[in-house]
Amino acid sequence: MSSIITACLIMAILGLILSFFLGIAAKVFYVETDPRIEQILDMLPGANCGGCGYAGCSDYAEAIVKKNEKPNKCVGCGADVIEKICAIIGTKATIEERKVARIRCAGDNTKAKFEFKYIGAKDCHAAMLLNGGNKACKYGCLGLGSCIRACPFGALSMGENGIPVVDEDLCTGCGNCVKACPRDIPQLYPVSQKVLPLCNNPLKGKVVKQVCSVGCIGCNLCVKKCPEKAIKMVNGLPVIDNNKCTGCFECVKRCPTGAMSKLIKEVKEEDKVEANAA
Amino acid sequence: MSDYILMMISAIFANNILLIKFLGNCPFVGVSTSLESAIGMSGAALFVNVMASCITWMVYNFVLVPFELEYLRTVVFILVIASLVQLVEIVLQKVAPALYRALGIYLPLITTNCMIFGVAVLNVQQKHTFMETLVYSIATAIGWDLALLILAGIRERFALGKIPTLFQGFPIALITAGMMGLCFAGFLGLGQ
Known part of the structure; x- marks a missing residue:
């Protein structure tokens, strides 16, 4: 009987001492958090x-x-x-227009030429090490999905023909895919942007034509035909001024290779309002 | 002195607490996915293991033995280890916030690390002196850290290797851990 009492006493005393120390520590080392x-x-x-x-x-x-x-x-x-x-x-902040990632390459398995068959690690950076990748176009998407794995929101998925597809509703524009891509193919654009050249190859027309059927050949037709003068050529690729673009899609109709593309989804009403507010 | 060195070699290699005695396996598989978190965990484990071993040794020899309450060992040791980890967490948060953030979740996880409790029990079971307890707890923690860091290094490389889908993730980690255990068994006979 007495051993039970001693055991209980010792445990109680030990518990008391330990909790005493913990209590003191919690007071002495209290960290104020907002x-x-x-x-x-x-x-x-x-x-x-x-x-x-x-x-x-x-x-x-x-x-x-x-x-x-x-x-x-x-x-x-x-x-x-x-x-x-x-x-x-207690402050006010302007809300900037939402940006989403766009994959600037349309040269999928059916449209781009390949130099060899790649069977290495499924990672774009790894594929780059092997003679700059298996695509003949050294600026195009390698299609091994490094950007897909980098997306924390699950907004990217691999399309049918080996080019990733962005789900605009899930994309938050965090830019992790931009950092993950060894060729800077995903880029962030305002969600209201209406047209975009889906090509990343700045080289001359002949070279581009040899490696891909949907590459931008730098013909300047879109620049000339744009009624709003919203397109400029920068480093061999057209750049669109989103403020001037009215969405007439004249450039898309005129593009001889089909590199200039309509961005598929219609601009949502709420995003328009946000853009105006900003 | 040579006794202590022998004890260290034995505890690190020949009787590695993790791969030969199989204590502390949950964090071994859980935290070894990246080298960075493994380093955080091994630092925290070393610190807590030494502190816990010394304090439990004192509690056992100065409190439990005089009152003939050796059978309360398990309960008392768990009580001491849990409060110690809590105390370390509170102190670290104030004194070294950077270290606290680096260790993050691993610090509270140590409460449930079987190695800490196992070493505390082994120390009293083998009737170690205080110095022996100190050396033994440092050495076992180093052995545990060593195994954890090796596995973390190997598992980081898995990301680039071609592993059959069947084995990806935990299966290959367990197979690797098993092979590491076999390798460390090669040290048996070394030391005590």
Whole structure:
């Protein structure tokens, strides 16, 4: 009987001593945290994509509260979330137009020429090491999906003919795919952009024609035919001024190779409103 | 002195706590996916293992033995280890926030690391002196870290290798761990 009592006593005393130390430590080493950080963190997507320029959502939430960082840098948040965050910290922020990634290459398995068969590791960087990849076009998509694996939101998937497809609704424009691609093929464009040359090859027409049937040959037809003068040639590729473009698609109709493409989805009403507000 | 060196070699290689004694296997498979997190985990494990072994040794020899309560060993050791990890977490958060963030989730995970408890029990089972406890706990933790870092290094390379779909992920990690165990068994006979 007495041994039970000693055992209980010893355990109780040990527990008391340990909890005493823990209690003291919790008081002495108390770290003050702003409750707003936690609140903002709950609203952020939590994907830690790094699109805001911070290491993760918690870093960004801390920066918003402590360093007066603007709340509109989160690419994964909708306008409503950003407004809520503004309400918490008591500032106002302009909401910039949403950007989405576009794959600037249309040279899929059926349209681009290949130099050899690649059976190595399924990674674009690995394929690049082997004579610059198996596509004859050294600027085109390698189709091994490094960008797909880099996407934290699952917005990218491999298309039928070996070119990744972006799901505009899921894409937040964090830019992880841009960083993952060894050839800078995905790029971020405003969601309201209407046309885009789906080619990344700046070389002369003849060379492009030899390696791909849908490459931009730099013929300047789109520049000449654009009624709004919204297209300029920069480094052998057309660049579209989104503010001037009215979406008449004259350039798409005139493009002899079909590199200039209509961006498939219609611009959503809410995005238009956001663009105007910004 | 030579006793201590022999003990260290034995605990690191011949009787590796992880691959020969099979203690602390959950974090071994769980945290070895990247070298970076493995380094964080091994640092935390080394620190907690040494602290826990020394404190449990003192509690056992100065509290439990005089009151003839040796049978309470398991409960008391778990109590001590859990509070110790909690204490370390609180202190680190204040004193070294950078280290605290680097260790992150691995610190609380150590509470459930069988190695910490296993070493604490082994120390009292083998009737180690305090110095022996210190050396033994450092050496076992180094052995555990060594195995963890080797596996993490190998598993990072798996990302580039062609592994049959059937074996991808945990299966290949377990097979690798088994082979590592066989390799370390080659050290048997070395040391004590």
